[in-house]
Amino acid sequence: MQSQNISDIIEKYLKSILADSEHVEIRRSEIAELFNVVPSQINYVIKTRFTIQNGYLVESKRGGGGYIRIEKVNLVDDADVLDTLIQVIGDSITQRDAYAVVQSLYEDEVLSHREAQLILVATDHNTLGVTDRDVESSLRARIIIGILNHLRYES
Amino acid sequence: MQSQNISDIIEKYLKSILADSEHVEIRRSEIAELFNVVPSQINYVIKTRFTIQNGYLVESKRGGGGYIRIEKVNLVDDADVLDTLIQVIGDSITQRDAYAVVQSLYEDEVLSHREAQLILVATDHNTLGVTDRDVESSLRARIIIGILNHLRYES
DNA sequence: ATAATAAAAGTCAATATTAGTCAAAGATAA
DNA sequence: TTATCTTTGACTAATATTGACTTTTATTAT
Numbered sequence: 540m541q542s543q544n545i546s547d548i549i550e551k552y553l554k555s556i557l558a559d560s561e562h563v564e565i566r567r568s569e570i571a572e573l574f575n576v577v578p579s580q581i582n583y584v585i586k587t588r589f590t591i592q593n594g595y596l597v598e599s600k601r602g603g604g605g606y607i608r609i610e611k612v613n614l615v616d617d618a619d620v621l622d623t624l625i626q627v628i629g630d631s632i633t634q635r636d637a638y639a640v641v642q643s644l645y646e647d648e649v650l651s652h653r654e655a656q657l658i659l660v661a662t663d664h665n666t667l668g669v670t671d672r673d674v675e676s677s678l679r680a681r682i683i684i685g686i687l688n689h690l691r692y693e694s
Numbered sequence: 695m696q697s698q699n700i701s702d703i704i705e706k707y708l709k710s711i712l713a714d715s716e717h718v719e720i721r722r723s724e725i726a727e728l729f730n731v732v733p734s735q736i737n738y739v740i741k742t743r744f745t746i747q748n749g750y751l752v753e754s755k756r757g758g759g760g761y762i763r764i765e766k767v768n769l770v771d772d773a774d775v776l777d778t779l780i781q782v783i784g785d786s787i788t789q790r791d792a793y794a795v796v797q798s799l800y801e802d803e804v805l806s807h808r809e810a811q812l813i814l815v816a817t818d819h820n821t822l823g824v825t826d827r828d829v830e831s832s833l834r835a836r837i838i839i840g841i842l843n844h845l846r847y848e849s
Numbered sequence: 850a851t852a853a854t855a856a857a858a859g860t861c862a863a864t865a866t867t868a869g870t871c872a873a874a875g876a877t878a879a
Numbered sequence: 880t881t882a883t884c885t886t887t888g889a890c891t892a893a894t895a896t897t898g899a900c901t902t903t904t905a906t907t908a909t
Binding site: 543544545547651652653654656657658660661662663665666667668669678681682685686689693 | 757758759761806808809811812813815816817818820821822823824833836837840841843844849
């Protein structure tokens with residue numbers, strides 16, 4: 540029932556590999572062929588689901604023997620994770636990216652499950668209930684950055 | 695005999711599925727077609743009959759492979775306390791009163807110390823950064839109510 | 850070495866496929 | 880009668896899919 544679209548299925552496939560190994564290295568055309576999609580759809584999947592907000596680093600090379608390599612990074616290992624995240628967020632963040640950020644913090648055990656849920660509820664589109672998209676996004680950024688700053692201060 | 699408008703019938707249909715499984719996942723257009731109504735009527739049914747107050751969580755996704763998913767959740771023991779708080783807050787709350795609410799939830803062990811702090815940061819005057827006091831207070835009310843509603847059930 | 854060719858991946862915009870919003874019109878109940 | 884609830888549909892927004900074109904890198908031929 541769940542995951543009716545191919546992008547979700549490709550995402551799961553890549554993440555299932557990442558569950559075992561530190562990184563996954565693919566040939567774009569092979570994966571595209573495996574799932575019967577055009578090659579550029581692989582870029583779409585990566586761009587929407589393997590961002591730094593999601594805790595992934597991506598590197599690639601073109602030409603003969605080219606590849607795309609996806610690596611799961613642990614934000615906590617980095618001393619100034621929170622600073623990095625704050626920079627990435629800037630003064631505006633979509634609900635989707637906010638979800639990715641909070642999810643990453645949960646995976647890195649910076650936040651408990653409940654804390655993560657509370658933050659997502661607090662920054663949810665329906666919760667905020669403002670009509671203007673830009674206002675909503677900047678408000679969401681302020682709340683998340685406020686919390687991140689608090690977390691830094693705390694530790 | 696109760697009137698059986700289409701919205702009621704669709705409601706019963708969805709709830710009959712939820713009687714067996716934990717959740718139901720639909721394609722909006724399919725259900726609309728099944729009952730011969732316009733798609734947006736499904737939104738109406740959900741909005742009026744599957745609210746969080748009634749113990750339902752709804753999530754959805756647009757685009758290819760999109761869906762609407764309804765989940766029945768278990769209410770916690772203090773749900774009625776939370777309901778009362780939600781009523782009292784209404785559509786506006788000052789930072790001072792918000793502090794009192796959060797403080798009492800902490801004392802009642804509904805919230806951990808860290809969770810309480812997160813909520814206070816999220817609803818802080820400086821965090822929200824809106825100039826208009828009324829806007830600030832109603833925003834704070836929305837955030838806290840959103841969180842209280844989340845606390846009503848166990849995920 | 851250099852130039853031409855091949856073999857990758859990247860970009861971007863058009864199109865397709867969903868769901869969401871909102872307000873007007875219609876129906877029903879108090 | 881009047882207020883509330885239901886139904887409808889036009890418009891909006893989000894997400895996914897596709898393909899033409901570009902860029903980068905490696906390999907081969909001269």
